[in-house]
Amino acid sequence: MLFILRTCRFPPSLASPSSRLPAAKLTFTTMPASRYPKRKPSLNGAPSVNGTLKGTDGVVKPHLDQPRPEKKRKTTLANPPSNPSLSLDPLREPHPFHQDVEDHGIVLRKYYPHEMSTARARAYNINELPRPIEVLKAAQADTAEHRADTAVSGAVVHWFKMDLRTTDNTALFCASQKARAAGVPLIALYIISPQDFEAHLTAPVRVDFMLRTLEVLKQDLAKLDIPLWIETVEKRKEIPQRIVELMGEWGASHLFANMEYEVDELRRDARMTRLLAEKGLVMDVLHDTCVVPPGRLTSGSGGQYAVYTPWFRTWVRHVHDNLDLLELVESPTRNPESTRSNFAHLFECPIPSAPENKSLSKEDQERFRALWPAGEHEAMKRLDKFADEAIGKYQQNRNIPSNPGTSNLSVHFASGTLSARTAVRTARGRNHTKKLDGGNEGIQTWISEVAWRDFYKHVLVQWPYICMNKPFKPEYSNIEWSYDMEHFDAWKEGRTGFPIVDAAMRQLRGMGWVHNRCRMIVASFLCKDLLLDWRMGEKYFMEHLVDGDFASNNGGWGFSASVGVDPQPYFRIFNPLLQSEKFDPDGEYIRKWVPELKEVKGKAIHDPYGRGAAALASKTGYPKPIVEHKGARERTLAAYKRGIDSGL
């Protein structure tokens, strides 16, 4: 049984607004704070949560951040150009392989010129373009006075996004405090945005998990007389306006939300902060999802880290020096009794079903529901069980996919049913030292894995162009990828003839989840053995993962393709056979997911056609290898070299 000491983490914004970030040094041309309509000054003495995001050292040029006018572009035949990477502009489209459109019976795929995006990525690198987080900070700084002066009236709203829990939820806590101090109710809001599901490639299994989580959340909030209003807004650009309308209907003055670090979300929240201020309302967007908020850790030279190991050392030091980062905030307090009668209809809000294109079949629904029970209580149960039974041996077991040696908590981190703070704090509580990098090796290693999640979000904030299909290093933009759709289909369907790869790809379809070691193996196989564009794999993963998280997925793919942060300058091509022998020595994992090979004995399981089990494999319909590893390796090395040497 686990007991967590639930100390109350008072968000720095409440404790001391000035302690959190340096004073603002902004240059931008926006509506002066005094132009925002003022509400009555606060009479209730509620602590101000303003100023949390105040300050930046960047020069902001908001006009550059405006969406550019859409240009008409030619589509090309599905047969890809000879060097498609040179003719892609991933920045223009959220995903270059997003859509095959049929025109007069011919399947067309959109490819766009690449040069623009490379230039734009460079502009981010040399600070010509404001990072989206700076745009949000600017909006917050611009509205700081208005936000400080605006009194609470009617109600306070917490907008749930990927933070679907009541426990240790920074913005929810702040919203609750604000409402309580003013004696007004707290209303919880969740917006379903089918366009965002599309743009983010959210997997149906993930949508299903989120909807089930909302059911749990609704019940938990109802116990505190807090209603959860859930609404579908078809067009995502209409979300800000719709929230303003809802706040108007409810008479609410303040909106709280936790920060999402993807580009579109940061920009949306920046626009919303200003929009609400123009309407006399207040929006506060707070850091919550990482243990250490992005932007806090800088290298010796003052820049951001692109390599994990030194970043992690700094991360550990920073947490040790700022232990408040591991303190948990309290759950929201009960609403006034009158909320039940004054907002009765909000309590009746049903949980909608998934949009049609994100729905699961009945059979999949049942399977996934059994595999991934939803909600924060399940997350805590899973965390406690892992901490009780497996974390101590995590170091030995974490790379063996047939062994349930990892926590399986990624789905909860991704949906926000568990906070990273709670996880790290729990793990640390099981150690005999309070040092995050000391004591039990399993605990240390697990904490360092949770830190990878922070790392990739820090990377996303610092280099936002990775959100736009750009490789982290521009010189990798010119690699001539293959677009062999037969290879891609074989990879997707687990028919490559490489048993460990096929097992992993079938696990993905079977569970909506894949063991980390196998994610690396299949990712390396796609980009290095098949030389397929890594973005195809990245996209496919997002479309099928229950734990799909942009930053971690992009980081994992970039790492595996050696085009992301960290792996440079070394270049690694996994040998699938050696990986299979090393991490699935008895073939237990392969036999589970590739039943055609169940009867194959001994080491032949790793390579049935090369190790004397050809007859059996062919009888059960298991395919021959679709490429030969050694030759594929050479082809890839040459292609990478050519791409890098060709310059930009």
Ligand SMILES: Cc1cc2nc3c(=O)[nH]c(=O)nc-3n(C[C@H](O)[C@H](O)[C@H](O)COP(=O)(O)OP(=O)(O)OC[C@H]3O[C@@H](n4cnc5c(N)ncnc54)[C@H](O)[C@@H]3O)c2cc1C
């Ligand atoms: C190609 C590729 C794609 C990936 N896509 C995703 C994704 O979409 N969503 C996702 O959450 N993770 C992703 N990962 C990271 C990792 O595979 C999963 O987090 C992990 O397998 C989840 O299982 P677990 O919860 O049992 O992990 P554990 O081993 O128990 O680790 C605990 C937690 O640490 C974090 N973590 C562990 N490893 C990593 C890592 N390499 N990068 C970032 N965070 C990590 C996760 O939040 C995880 O739940 C990807 C990795 C690769 C190589």
